[in-house]
Amino acid sequence: MAQTVSETQPAAHVKEPETISGGHLVAKALKAEGIDVIFTLCGGHIIDIYDGCVDEGIAVVDVRHEQVAAHAADGYARVTGKPGCAVVTAGPGTTDAVTGVANAFRAESPMLLIGGQGALNQHKMGSLQDLPHVDMMAPITKFAATVPHTARVADMVSMAFREALNGAPGPSFLEIPRDILDNSVPVESATVPESGRYRASTKSIGDPASVEALADLLVRAEKPVVLLGTQVWTSRGSDAAVDFVRTLDIPAFMNGSARGTLPPGDPHHFHLSRRYGFNNADLILIVGTPFDFRMGYGRRLPKSATVVQIDLDYRTVGKNRDIDLGLVGDPGAILAAVTQAASGRLQKTDRKAWFAELRAEEDAAYQKRLPRQLSDANPIHPLRLAHEINEFLTEDSIYIGDGGDIVTFSGGVVQPKSPGHWMDPGPLGTLGVGIPFVLAAKYARPDKEVVALFGDGAFSLTGWDFETLVRFKLPFVGVVGNNSSMNQIRYGQEAKYGHDRGRIGNTLGDVKYDEFARMLGGYGEEVRDPKDIGPAMQRARESGLPSLINVWVDPDAYAPGTMNQTMYK
Numbered sequence: 309m310a311q312t313v314s315e316t317q318p319a320a321h322v323k324e325p326e327t328i329s330g331g332h333l334v335a336k337a338l339k340a341e342g343i344d345v346i347f348t349l350c351g352g353h354i355i356d357i358y359d360g361c362v363d364e365g366i367a368v369v370d371v372r373h374e375q376v377a378a379h380a381a382d383g384y385a386r387v388t389g390k391p392g393c394a395v396v397t398a399g400p401g402t403t404d405a406v407t408g409v410a411n412a413f414r415a416e417s418p419m420l421l422i423g424g425q426g427a428l429n430q431h432k433m434g435s436l437q438d439l440p441h442v443d444m445m446a447p448i449t450k451f452a453a454t455v456p457h458t459a460r461v462a463d464m465v466s467m468a469f470r471e472a473l474n475g476a477p478g479p480s481f482l483e484i485p486r487d488i489l490d491n492s493v494p495v496e497s498a499t500v501p502e503s504g505r506y507r508a509s510t511k512s513i514g515d516p517a518s519v520e521a522l523a524d525l526l527v528r529a530e531k532p533v534v535l536l537g538t539q540v541w542t543s544r545g546s547d548a549a550v551d552f553v554r555t556l557d558i559p560a561f562m563n564g565s566a567r568g569t570l571p572p573g574d575p576h577h578f579h580l581s582r583r584y585g586f587n588n589a590d591l592i593l594i595v596g597t598p599f600d601f602r603m604g605y606g607r608r609l610p611k612s613a614t615v616v617q618i619d620l621d622y623r624t625v626g627k628n629r630d631i632d633l634g635l636v637g638d639p640g641a642i643l644a645a646v647t648q649a650a651s652g653r654l655q656k657t658d659r660k661a662w663f664a665e666l667r668a669e670e671d672a673a674y675q676k677r678l679p680r681q682l683s684d685a686n687p688i689h690p691l692r693l694a695h696e697i698n699e700f701l702t703e704d705s706i707y708i709g710d711g712g713d714i715v716t717f718s719g720g721v722v723q724p725k726s727p728g729h730w731m732d733p734g735p736l737g738t739l740g741v742g743i744p745f746v747l748a749a750k751y752a753r754p755d756k757e758v759v760a761l762f763g764d765g766a767f768s769l770t771g772w773d774f775e776t777l778v779r780f781k782l783p784f785v786g787v788v789g790n791n792s793s794m795n796q797i798r799y800g801q802e803a804k805y806g807h808d809r810g811r812i813g814n815t816l817g818d819v820k821y822d823e824f825a826r827m828l829g830g831y832g833e834e835v836r837d838p839k840d841i842g843p844a845m846q847r848a849r850e851s852g853l854p855s856l857i858n859v860w861v862d863p864d865a866y867a868p869g870t871m872n873q874t875m876y877k
């Protein structure tokens with residue numbers, strides 16, 4: 309029997325409850341966290357999130373590979389201090405993003421990856437792109453979960469952020485099944501945590517007695533050194549670190565994102581004398597960087613020195629090498645507390661001789677390298693390229709390194725002039741972070757200049773997203789140190805297997821990346837003569853476009869670390 313109109317229409321006095329969909333709840337939760345952009349590649353499972361972003365005024369930056377979206381979320385977190393967010397579809401969308409999440413995990417970078425999933429009502433029936441995403445993500449995230457109900461969507465997004473930002477930060481992953489995302493629930497049944505009210509500050513100074521103990525040690529030390537690591541920047545402790553170093557008069561080395569905490573030329577800034585400094589110090593303070601392969605697992609530090617470690621993560625303190633004192637907490641907060649604890653008790657210390665000794669080492673190492681750095685040789689020596697880039701950087705240049713040997717060379721020469729202005733993959737050593745980091749950095753900080761150095765191998769992994777930079781009008785100065793080869797690997801192979809067998813699987817074609825840039829709507833130039841590097845970069849700067857200067861570098865020049873194979877020791 310046909311229904312009458314009166315049977316299908318609600319009575320006029322019954323008000324329909326206002327409803328909201330899962331995708332719109334995601335957007336509300338992102339907004340509450342202060343997120344103003346998502347990096348994404350579309351898929352049918354996730355489109356309702358885009359619609360929610362439109363309502364909340366969150367930008368949608370669409371890229372050409374999900375790895376790029378995930379690296380960009382990592383990069384955005386590094387640049388802004390807020391967690392980054394990438395949204396990808398189920399199955400291959402999520403697997404493509406795994407590398408970006410893994411990189412953020414090792415680099416302790418807070419980000420949220422949201423992945424699609426088949427509808428719950430088709431659970432384990434073989435729906436399109438169904439995979440056990442949460443199981444895949446669990447080992448490389450701080451938190452990985454499925455959202456089981458639309459009303460829980462926003463609540464679980466904020467839960468994921470809470471976990472990502474606790475202690476040493478890192479990535480979180482949320483899988484949202486298609487029906488959960490697309491369904492709507494009454495607004496009043498959905499929990500939407502309010503901005504600023506769903507998590508606490510984690511800026512702890514740890515045990516106050518340890519703060520006092522460290523102040524004591526530092527006041528009494530005759531030859532102290534400090535290594536400021538990435539967490540100094542992550543915790544936005546750069547000012548506290550500078551105050552600490554100056555008040556306590558300690559020579560400082562910097563690595564990772566903490567490079568630039570003190571500008572080059574500062575009397576407390578040391579760089580090339582680190583090994584000497586560690587070998588001869590009576591007190592070594594390691595702040596916010598683990599004893600991993602980059603630190604020789606801490607085993608090269610002399611037994612005679614007092615070793616103190618400060619870290620956001622209790623699991624890092626005392627790992628791989630015994631320490632004399634460990635402090636777990638926020639590096640910036642701890643350094644500020646130690647400065648305060650020491651300032652009333654500072655004895656007249658005279659560290660002039662220690663500073664002079666280190667400065668002499670520093671200068672000698674610099675002079676030794678200088679001829680290669682200024683070399684007019686053709687093909688171009690990678691150190692000359694690094695030198696030209698260093699000369700080109702201003703206080704406002706964010707430098708990004710993505711490559712093997714070419715970037716290793718630049719590590720010794722390129723000196724960022726402000727904290728957080730150096731970006732590299734971190735301990736996962738992931739080639740391909742360059743273009744995504746450019747995207748994130750230039751998007752988040754349009755006021756900054758972004759300068760990136762790529763190996764030709766590294767650029768190829770994610771290079772198609774150069775087009776995304778063109779499409780979103782994000783200019784940057786890009787340089788490809790082109791040796792038509794994967795040199796960092798080739799060296800070890802040739803050393804072990806000889807010239808012919810050593811060239812298997814590591815040589816590349818002579819690709820003109822300048823032409824590639826122009827093809828995609830950017831600026832491109834080719835350089836073969838070292839004196840042309842600087843002017844070409846300047847023209848790239850003035851073009852106002854994403855750019856690639858293809859610099860042909862000497863394929864037979866290897867970085868010292870590669871020749872010693874230090875990364876495997």
Ligand SMILES: Cc1ncc(C[n+]2csc(CCOP(=O)(O)OP(=O)(O)O)c2C)c(N)n1
Nearest residue numbers: 711712713714739763764765766794795796
């Ligand atoms: C994603 C990824 N794949 C492979 C490697 C191993 N790897 C380390 S350095 C390197 C060579 C990089 O070549 P290129 O970027 O051209 O720099 P070059 O060493 O030639 O200067 C490779 C393949 C890696 N680190 N990351």
